[in-house]
Amino acid sequence: MTTLVVCLDRTDDVGRKTGLRSPVVGWEAVRALVTDVGLADPEDSGVNTLLESLRVAQDLRDENEEVVVAVVSGDHESMVSADRAVAEQLDDLIANYEPDSAVVVTDSAEDERLIPIVESRVRVDSVDRVVVRQARDIESTYYLLKQFLADEELRQTVLVPIGLTLLVFPVLAMRIGAAEGAAAITTVIGLFLLYKGFNVDELLTRFTHQTRESLYSGQVSVVTYVVAAGLTFVGLFVGALGVSNLGDTPGVVIPATRFAFDSIPWLAMAALTASAGRLLDEAIGEDPIRQSFLNLPFIVVAVGLVVRGFSAYFLEEQGVIDPFVVPAAELGVLSTERFVMGAGERLALFVVTAIVVSLVGARIASSVSGSGEATERGDGGLEPELADGGPPSADGPEYDATVSTDAPADHEADPTTERFDPERTDGGADSNASSDAGTDSSGGSDGDDQDP
Structure with missing residues (x-):
């Protein structure tokens, strides 16, 4: 070794x-190198490294x-x-001496x-770090500061805010x-830390890139996203108006509930518009529509109904x-009288409707996805079925519908039939075995008849 x-x-x-x-x-x-380095610079720690x-x-x-x-x-x-010079020298050493392991100093x-x-x-078995009179801590600190100052990104991230703070x-x-x-x-430093902590710059860069790609590719979702943004602002404005109409209401629960009650229809329409645009992009594309995009509009409507129902329940309880x-209505021979729904009945109606909508969405998404997969399987033809060991076509040239039971046991089976129909081959073997048993039985009875 x-x-x-x-x-x-x-x-x-x-x-x-x-x-x-x-x-x-x-x-x-x-x-000899230790002596040369020591004479050239006695204070160099490299002398101690060579001795080590x-x-x-x-x-x-x-x-x-x-x-x-x-x-x-x-x-x-x-x-x-x-680094390249060190790599070349190591390659030469390994080629000349073929070491099994190394110790790095x-x-x-x-x-x-x-x-x-x-x-x-x-393979490195050990790393020996030479420490000379605690100079390692000083050198390490100096080296880290040097590397820090040499990194442009770190300088801009740390030194620039500190400099601006000291100036402002x-x-x-x-x-x-x-x-x-x-x-x-x-406050500014806190906002900057949050900006860097949540990678807002990367998110903005990614959003800009996706927006540019969407504009150049002509996606429908670009228009629907703009419409969704407008509906979102309308919802926020309507919610703010609803809160302002409350007057001096103590606490924040009632104003927040009122804001949700008034704004959720517009916010749900915004989300529904955005999801519909994304669904249209998926439908126009060549790839099959994913089930999540089909189910998303129904989930948006269901969530909007639930939020609207609960906010209405709390606001109605507070007056x-x-x-x-429900006004009176007539439909042919059917008619309903006017009646008032309580807060609990209204909440139950909204919740049940949301559940029904979500179930319908899941059913539609699974049906569309299942039909797409069935179409893909249908396009595969007969070859995948044969590769999986399925039965070949009955009217094919190599299919034999008759099995002879009176053939001898050592007959040669058709190789084509054995390759494509292993179950028939096994059944043929069983039939042959039965035929052999029958032959032996008849032979035995003939022998018994011949014995005196």
């Missing part, structure tokens, strides 16, 4: 300070393992070229970014006061609206 002890140097500090080209392979070569690599290799040798110690360096020009967070490159080429707060403090300025800035009066 061969183990590769590899010391990673992403920024090529060893090469720049000693003038040597990596990889540096072998115990003696790495040991030698120590790990020595410990593995003491355990009677075959060890190859090497130093792999990248490039200081760019991170991409550095690093001394910084930047060098640790090379570990996935090593793991993609050889003194102006607001002088104009409207420190407390009011702090409150205004806190805000009048009871529902």
Whole structure:
């Protein structure tokens, strides 16, 4: 078993300070490299990393393992070229020495970014991180700040709001006061955090893209969405008017219920219009209509009826609206007298109607979807049925409707019939077996007659 002890140097500090080209392979070569790096820069932590690599290799040798110690360096020009250089050197080492596993030795967070490159080429048994007198915490903090400042998206997300806050707060403090300025800035920061937390920018981008695609493709839903938006605004306006007519009503329950009672018909029509447009797009398209789009309009109507019924029940109980009066009606020989429905009766009527509408929608959706699937199966023809082991056509040229029962047991069955009708083949075998039994029985009786 061969183990590769590899010391990673992403920024090529060893090469720049000693003038040597990596990889540096072998115990003696790495040991000489320690002296060269130490003489070039005694304060460099890379010296300790090289010594740690030698120590790990020595410990593995003491355990009677075959060890190859090497130093792999990248490039200081760019991170991409550095990673590619490390990958090429690792490929050469693996091709020459064929290690079974590797032990990675690093001394910084930047060098640790090379570990996935090593793991993609050889199994990594251990990662040895060299810490020199707690300098790792300082270096890690510096490295994180450096990476943070190098990321353009993070700079725009964090530094720009902080800078604007520091600029705007003194102006607001002088104009409207420190407390009011702090409150205004806190509100803006909260809105910004919600904006980023809910990915509003991505939602707006996706909505803009979908709208553009819908306009270019000529979908009917574009018009229905605009109509639905108009109906929604009408519903909100009507609901607000209903709340304003209540006057000074204490609490928020009655105004909210009144708003729902007045606005829900318009909101339901808006949702119904939008769903109808989407259903038309599905019907015009080549793909079959999905069951969810067929059922959605009925669900919208059912939900609207339920909300309308419950809001009417609460408002009627509080005396805000009048009871529902059914006028007298005559239809031929049938006639009904005028009667008043109570709040509970009205609620029951709305709930039952909503349930019936939802059931009708589910039934229609399942029927349309089932007929579409049956049509697709019908277009498949006879070949899928034969592939599944079904019976072939009775008038086909290879179908034999007669089964001979007096054939000998060792007769040869028709291969075509056996391939397409396994049940007939089994039945033929049973018939042959019965025929054999009958033959044996008759033979036995003849033998008995011949015995004296």
